[in-house]
Amino acid sequence: MGDLNLCVIRGDGVGAEVIPAAVRVLKRVLPSLNTIDADAGWNCFTRTGSALPDETVNRITECGAALFGATSSPSKKVAGYSSPIIGMRKRFDLYANLRPVLSLPSYNTTIQDALVNLLLVRENTQGLYAQREYMRGDEAIAERVITAAASARVGKIALQLAQSRQKILAIVHKANILPLTDGTFRDAIRAEARNFPAVEIRELLIDTAALQIATKPQSFDVIVTTNLFGDILSDLASMHCGGMGVAPSLNMGASVAIAEPVHGSAPDIAGRGIANPCGAILSAALLCRHHWNLRDAADLIERACFAALASIRTVDLGGAASTEQMTEAVLAHC
Numbered sequence: 001m002g003d004l005n006l007c008v009i010r011g012d013g014v015g016a017e018v019i020p021a022a023v024r025v026l027k028r029v030l031p032s033l034n035t036i037d038a039d040a041g042w043n044c045f046t047r048t049g050s051a052l053p054d055e056t057v058n059r060i061t062e063c064g065a066a067l068f069g070a071t072s073s074p075s076k077k078v079a080g081y082s083s084p085i086i087g088m089r090k091r092f093d094l095y096a097n098l099r100p101v102l103s104l105p106s107y108n109t110t111i112q113d114a115l116v117n118l119l120l121v122r123e124n125t126q127g128l129y130a131q132r133e134y135m136r137g138d139e140a141i142a143e144r145v146i147t148a149a150a151s152a153r154v155g156k157i158a159l160q161l162a163q164s165r166q167k168i169l170a171i172v173h174k175a176n177i178l179p180l181t182d183g184t185f186r187d188a189i190r191a192e193a194r195n196f197p198a199v200e201i202r203e204l205l206i207d208t209a210a211l212q213i214a215t216k217p218q219s220f221d222v223i224v225t226t227n228l229f230g231d232i233l234s235d236l237a238s239m240h241c242g243g244m245g246v247a248p249s250l251n252m253g254a255s256v257a258i259a260e261p262v263h264g265s266a267p268d269i270a271g272r273g274i275a276n277p278c279g280a281i282l283s284a285a286l287l288c289r290h291h292w293n294l295r296d297a298a299d300l301i302e303r304a305c306f307a308a309l310a311s312i313r314t315v316d317l318g319g320a321a322s323t324e325q326m327t328e329a330v331l332a333h334c
Contacts, residue, residue, distance in 0.1 A: 004292060005034045005063040009056065011041040011084075013265025014275035015069020021277035021327040022067060022284045025304070028334045029297045030288075036063060040084040042072040042265075052084040057091060065291055066258040067284060070265035085251075086131070088258055089124050094251035095150060096157045097122040098286060099234040099262065101217070104242040104309060104317075116240040118213075118220040119165070121158040122230025123185070124251060126150050129227045146181040146226065148188040155189030157252070158224035159196040165221050169193070170202045172209040172225035172233065185226055206233075213237050238262060242309070245276030245316040248283035250290055257291035259283035269315075273322050276314040281305050281330060304333035 008023055010016045027033050038056040045051040051071075060066045066088075073083050088094065103116040132143035155171075162169040171189050173182035186203065193201050204212070206229050212219060213233060217240050225233060238247040247262035261279030269275055282305055289298035308329035313319025321329070 003034060004030060004032065005036070005065065006287075007038050007056075007059045007063040007066040008035050009038050009040050009066055009068045011069035011265065012043050012072040013070050013267050013270040014263070015041070015265060017270070017273065017275045017323050018261060018277040018280040019067055019069040021323060022280035024327060025281050025301060025330055025334060026067075026284045026288075028331055029300055030294070038066075040068070040088075041070075042074070042081075044084075045081050049080065051081055052087040052091075057088075060088070060092065060256060060258070064256055065287055066256075067280070067287065068258055068260040069280070070261070070263065072265040072267060082131070085258075085260065086129060089251055092253045092256040092258070093125065094253040094256065094258060095123065095125050096154050096252045097124040097230065098161075098250045098252065098290065099230070099237075100248065100286070101234070101237040101241045103240060104246060104306075116217045116237075118217060118237065119161060119222045120230055120234045120237060121154060121161065121222060121224045122234065123150060123154040123224075123226050125227070127227030127229075129231075144178070144181050146184050148184055151185040151188035152192045155192040155224055156195075158189070158222055159193055159199055162199045162222040163196055167198050168200045168202065168221040170204055170209070170220060170223045172204050172206055172223055172229060174206045174229075176205060182226070189224060209233060210236060214239075234262065242278075242317055244279065245314065246278045246282070246309075248279050248281075248286055250283060250286035252290060257287060259287040273324065274315045275323050276316050277323050277327050278305050278309065278314075278330075281327075300334060301330075304330045307333040 010019045038059045040052050040056050099120040101118050126145045130145040173186045175182040244263040249262050251258040261283050285298045285301040288294040312321045312329045314321050
């Protein structure tokens, strides 16, 4: 194993608390890991005029991997500001976003006696997140961009992952209402699926998929869908793994990967030392598994995190543990 380099970007709000916790766990498991700090986010924008400085981009490029905290994006358009994580996804062509959901033992009360173990693969560069918005008179227009090439490549990743799991892939779309865009997405993945004859292909409309994720998530293995749909469905699915504080994700490209917890900057609890670090820690495990190909390290981090969660809970999970106490509990099992 060669040198491993990681660009650490705390971002805004609770990112400053959970990202250092994840780095501590990574360094316990990978003592030779080299880290370099960089800045991005709303606070960075207010200080420097850029939410994603060139220096940060250069450091991510040098490292080939990053761990990013959270962004406090404004809800109204601010001149000169754009989301840094969307900027990173575009800059490094991070075309696939992996969001696993695994039942948290003794937490889930909505789905009785059912192990949830699904993986949502989200197309990460197109759709409405292409950010093509403009005004035409009093109409506010947003263009939804879908290409066959981008759909096929995210479909290939999803198919590869499904083949390594239970060999079932659900394509989620709304082609009955959006036949050109979602039809292109669905057809491109179905064409790619011809190279994976062992994988069973299912199709669901987005509304049906949302209902089934809420009521019978154990019926899913791997889901692949478009950008906005994936964002919404993965947040919904997180209810089965303990909520947003436990939900991890990984943005994957051809040569760069950026791990980030699914949760936002949580300004209501920032600075209080009670944020759940598990989403960030499990995101670091995804980086180990899918980017560095260090499966043993990923397994160790995930086992440690779930072992800690079996005996201690942060406030979001109904407990009273602090960020530091949860981090120490995970480290004790590494």
